[in-house]
Amino acid sequence: MNLSGGTGDGDGGPLSALSRWHYDAGQRYQYLLDKSTPHVLWRWIALAGILLAYALRVYLAQGYYIITYALGIYILQLFLAFLSPQVDPESAADGPSLPTRGSDEFRPFVRRLPEFKLCITKAFCIAFVLSFFSWFDVPVFWPILLFYWLVLFVSTMKRQIMHMVKYKYVPFSFGKQRYTGKKVASADDTDTARP
Numbered sequence: 001m002n003l004s005g006g007t008g009d010g011d012g013g014p015l016s017a018l019s020r021w022h023y024d025a026g027q028r029y030q031y032l033l034d035k036s037t038p039h040v041l042w043r044w045i046a047l048a049g050i051l052l053a054y055a056l057r058v059y060l061a062q063g064y065y066i067i068t069y070a071l072g073i074y075i076l077q078l079f080l081a082f083l084s085p086q087v088d089p090e091s092a093a094d095g096p097s098l099p100t101r102g103s104d105e106f107r108p109f110v111r112r113l114p115e116f117k118l119c120i121t122k123a124f125c126i127a128f129v130l131s132f133f134s135w136f137d138v139p140v141f142w143p144i145l146l147f148y149w150l151v152l153f154v155s156t157m158k159r160q161i162m163h164m165v166k167y168k169y170v171p172f173s174f175g176k177q178r179y180t181g182k183k184v185a186s187a188d189d190t191d192t193a194r195p
Helices: 014-036 040-061 065-083 121-130 142-167 187-193
Strands: none
Touching (some): 040 121, 065 142
């Protein structure tokens, strides 16, 4: 009697084995992601290394500009989500209102996309792998793509900054504010101050 829910003839065939392998690989990948969550600096250092490898690959191949352009648009979209609040003030009720419940009171800025998901290592790895296939090397004049991306970046960032100014939110926190008391004058300071 097979308690695993299969048909009773072995492991269920190659499709079942493939789906099991995919599930196990996903579990291992999620485990590694969970272990890397508190290591912010090392994640960004690894991203910088992957970015450098990808940039070197594109530079040496003198191609794959379409992949790089798509990657740039994807990064821009993630960055805008990182700068945006989770609850858009435009979609909230018109005008300020008094809180009616305890949950309506002031809360700190909550991002639409957290920093951990902004780390775009997976996107760079996919772009790096795609750069090894010649059918993705479409011949284009790269300065036009760069110019178009810069125009897109400036226009979307201008709109985002105007949104931030209009609704008075700052998406960055610079750590916990520290309060210091007044400096107490020591006996040495008072002795030198006398004539």
